[in-house]
Amino acid sequence: MAESMRGLHRSHRCTELSEKNIGENVTVMGWVQKSRNKGGIIFVDLRDRSGILQIIFEANDCGNENFTKAETLRSEFVIAVVGKVEARSGAVNENLATGKIEIRAKELRILSEAETPPFPIEEDSKTKEELRLKYRYLDLRRPDLQKNLILRSKVANVTRSFLTEEGFLEIETPMLTKSTPEGARDYLVPSRVHPGNFYALPQSPQIFKQLLMCSGYDRYFQIVKCFRDEDLRADRQPEFTQIDMELSFVDVDDVISVNERLLQKMFKESIGIDIPLPIQRMTYAEAMDRFGSDKPDIRxxxxxxxxxxxxxxxxxxxxxxxxxxxxxxxxxxxxxxxxxxxxxxxxxxxxxxxxxxxxxxxxxxxxxxxxxxxxxxxxxxxxxxxxxxxxxxxxxxxxxxxxxxxxxxxxxxxxxxxxxxxxLGLLHKDEYKFLWITEFPLLEYSKEECRYTAKHHPFTMPMDEDLALLDTDPGKVRAKAYDITLNGTEIGGGSVRIYQNDIQEKMFEVLGFTKEAAYERFGFLLNAFKYGVPPHAGLAYGLDRLVMLMTQEDSIRDVIAFPKVKDASCLMTEAPNIVDDKQLKELGISIASEEM
CATH class of the missing domain: 3.30.1360.30 (GAD-like domain)
Known part of the structure; x- marks a missing residue:
C-alpha cells in the first residue's frame, strides 16, 4: 500500500551527503537499487539521479513497524527514509561517492511499489537496445544515461550563459513554416484551416535568423529542435537539437573567434577538458588532399x-x-x-x-x-x-x-x-582534436538534376576573389563557409551570408532558378533585403552529436531522452501511428492504398 509524503520534505539528494553530515538527521527519497536482508539488519541501496546511498534498517532503531515494511522492499520501490548520517560500519566502498557513510533509518515510508522490471536497472546494460527503448522510462533510470542527460543540461546552461554575456539574445523562431525544398526532405504538417496546404517543420531556423539580422537584433541564438526526413544512423535522428546563432557586422574570423571561446568554456566547465586556442584551421582542398575527407580525424x-x-x-x-x-x-x-x-x-x-x-x-x-x-x-x-x-x-x-x-x-x-x-586501437575517446575546415566549394554538380546545387545553402557568400568565376566556372567558386569538426565528426557548421541583391540573384541564376521561382520560394527574405540588410554570418552546432562525443558514447540515442530507432519510429509510444478517419476528414486527407 503506497503511503503519503505528508509532513516529509527531502533534505538532500543521495550524493549531496558526505562525512561532513555525520550526526545530522536527514530525509532522503528515491528508488531501491537493491535490498539485502542479513537477518536482524537490512541493507538497502537507495538511488536517485545523483547516485547511490546505503541505508541500514535495524528494529531497535526504526521500530518493528518500519523494520517489517523494510523486509518487503524490492528493486524499484520508491521510498522515503528519515534517519541519521553515520560513518559506514563496514568496509568503505571506494566505488561510491557516498562510500564512507550510511543512513541509520528511523522512519520508512513506501511511496510506491513496483513490479519486477523487464531488465536490470544498471550501468553498462547488456540488455538489447530494442527492449530498453520500449521501456525507455525505465532505461532512463540507469545512472550512466542520467549522467549523460545531466551533462547535456550543463552544456546547454553553459552555452546560454556564455552567449548572453557575449551580447546574444535568445529568440524563438516558428516551428510551423513554409516548405522550401532545397535540401533534405521536409516533414509536412497539413493545415485544417487551409485545406490542401501544408506547413513544414523547420530543417533549421536559417531564413528566420537572417530576417532577425535584417530586423536589427545584431546577435541571436537559440537551442532549438529541427527536423529532417532522412535515413537514420548512429549520429542522426529525424528530430535533433541545434545550438543556433547568427551575428551581424562580422566576417569569418569574428564567428570563429566567438565560437572557439564558447567551445573552450563549454568543455572546461562541463567535463574539465582544456582546449588550447586557437583551434587549427585547414582548407577543404587541403583536408581532401591529405585525409580524403572534409571532416578528418587528426588523432x-x-x-x-x-x-x-x-x-x-x-x-x-x-x-x-x-x-x-x-x-x-x-x-x-x-x-x-x-x-x-x-x-x-x-x-x-x-x-x-x-x-x-x-x-x-x-x-x-x-x-x-x-x-x-x-x-x-x-x-x-x-x-x-x-x-x-x-x-x-x-x-x-x-x-x-x-x-x-x-x-x-x-x-x-x-x-x-x-x-x-x-x-589498431588508435581512436582514443578521451583525446579531443578539434579542426576548422574552411573554404568549402560553393556548389556541387548534381548529375540527377543536371544542374549545380548549393553545397551548404543558397544564401552562402562566395569568396570575394572568386566572384567572377560565377559566370565562367561556377564549380571552382569557394565559399565563405566553415565547419568545426571533432575527432572526425562534424559538430557544427556555418557561413557568411549573401547580403547584396546582385550576388543573391546571380546565385539563384547559377542554381537554375528563374527570378520568379526564387521569389516564389524565398520572396519574404528577398523582399526583406530591399530595406537595408547588414553583413551577417552564423553557425549551428548539433547538440546531440556534441554531447555524444563529450560523453564518449557511440550513438546519439544515448544522449537523447526519448530517441527514435533507425526507421524513425518510437518503440515506446509506437509513433508514427494511424489516426482516426474523423481527423483525416477534417484535414481533407485520404490515404491511398498501396498497390501490390
Whole structure:
C-alpha cells in the first residue's frame, strides 16, 4: 500500500551527503537499487539521479513497524527514509561517492511499489537496445544515461550563459513554416484551416535568423529542435537539437573567434577538458588532399599521398587506366603493418568496395627491404623504388593504393585510414582534436538534376576573389563557409551570408532558378533585403552529436531522452501511428492504398 509524503520534505539528494553530515538527521527519497536482508539488519541501496546511498534498517532503531515494511522492499520501490548520517560500519566502498557513510533509518515510508522490471536497472546494460527503448522510462533510470542527460543540461546552461554575456539574445523562431525544398526532405504538417496546404517543420531556423539580422537584433541564438526526413544512423535522428546563432557586422574570423571561446568554456566547465586556442584551421582542398575527407580525424596519421605523377608511365594498367580517365592514384602508408595477414588485407579490400572502389593494390616492405605485393610484377625495380620513396616507405610498412576518379579515391581511402586506426586501437575517446575546415566549394554538380546545387545553402557568400568565376566556372567558386569538426565528426557548421541583391540573384541564376521561382520560394527574405540588410554570418552546432562525443558514447540515442530507432519510429509510444478517419476528414486527407 503506497503511503503519503505528508509532513516529509527531502533534505538532500543521495550524493549531496558526505562525512561532513555525520550526526545530522536527514530525509532522503528515491528508488531501491537493491535490498539485502542479513537477518536482524537490512541493507538497502537507495538511488536517485545523483547516485547511490546505503541505508541500514535495524528494529531497535526504526521500530518493528518500519523494520517489517523494510523486509518487503524490492528493486524499484520508491521510498522515503528519515534517519541519521553515520560513518559506514563496514568496509568503505571506494566505488561510491557516498562510500564512507550510511543512513541509520528511523522512519520508512513506501511511496510506491513496483513490479519486477523487464531488465536490470544498471550501468553498462547488456540488455538489447530494442527492449530498453520500449521501456525507455525505465532505461532512463540507469545512472550512466542520467549522467549523460545531466551533462547535456550543463552544456546547454553553459552555452546560454556564455552567449548572453557575449551580447546574444535568445529568440524563438516558428516551428510551423513554409516548405522550401532545397535540401533534405521536409516533414509536412497539413493545415485544417487551409485545406490542401501544408506547413513544414523547420530543417533549421536559417531564413528566420537572417530576417532577425535584417530586423536589427545584431546577435541571436537559440537551442532549438529541427527536423529532417532522412535515413537514420548512429549520429542522426529525424528530430535533433541545434545550438543556433547568427551575428551581424562580422566576417569569418569574428564567428570563429566567438565560437572557439564558447567551445573552450563549454568543455572546461562541463567535463574539465582544456582546449588550447586557437583551434587549427585547414582548407577543404587541403583536408581532401591529405585525409580524403572534409571532416578528418587528426588523432592519428595515415595521410593520403598523391602518387599519380610517379606511376603515370608504369606498366600497371589499373593505375594508368585510372589516370587516362582523369582520375588519380593515391596511397596510405600503414606504418609498421607489413606483417598484416592476407586475410585482414582482403577484409580491407572488401571494406573500400562499400565506398565505390574496385579494390586496393598493396605493397608490404619486409624487414630485409624485399617486397610482397599484388602488383610488383607489373612494374620495374626503378618504378617500385620511386613509388616506395614517394610514400616514405621503410622496412615494416604496408602501402595501400586506390586508383579511380577522385571522388571514389577520396571516399575509399578517407574511410580506410579510419578503419585501420580503429583496428589498431588508435581512436582514443578521451583525446579531443578539434579542426576548422574552411573554404568549402560553393556548389556541387548534381548529375540527377543536371544542374549545380548549393553545397551548404543558397544564401552562402562566395569568396570575394572568386566572384567572377560565377559566370565562367561556377564549380571552382569557394565559399565563405566553415565547419568545426571533432575527432572526425562534424559538430557544427556555418557561413557568411549573401547580403547584396546582385550576388543573391546571380546565385539563384547559377542554381537554375528563374527570378520568379526564387521569389516564389524565398520572396519574404528577398523582399526583406530591399530595406537595408547588414553583413551577417552564423553557425549551428548539433547538440546531440556534441554531447555524444563529450560523453564518449557511440550513438546519439544515448544522449537523447526519448530517441527514435533507425526507421524513425518510437518503440515506446509506437509513433508514427494511424489516426482516426474523423481527423483525416477534417484535414481533407485520404490515404491511398498501396498497390501490390
Amino acid at each position: 592519428f596519421g595515415f595521410e593520403l599521398k598523391n602518387v599519380s605523377e610517379v606511376v603515370k608511365g608504369c606498366g600497371f594498367s589499373v593505375f594508368t587506366n585510372a589516370l587516362e580517365k582523369g582520375g588519380s592514384v593515391r596511397g596510405i602508408n600503414a606504418e609498421g603493418q607489413a606483417d598484416m595477414p592476407r586475410k585482414k588485407i582482403d577484409a580491407l579490400v572488401d571494406f573500400v568496395k562499400d565506398y565505390g572502389a574496385k579494390g586496393l593494390a598493396y605493397l608490404a616492405i619486409a624487414a630485409d627491404g624485399s617486397y610482397k605485393s599484388s602488383f610488383a610484377k607489373f612494374m620495374t625495380e626503378e618504378e617500385l623504388s620511386a613509388l616506395v620513396a614517394a610514400m616514405n616507405g621503410k622496412p615494416g610498412d604496408l602501402l595501400l593504393f586506390a586508383a579511380d576518379e577522385d571522388e571514389i579515391v577520396f571516399a575509399s581511402l578517407g574511410a580506410l585510414r579510419v578503419e585501420i586506426a580503429k583496428n
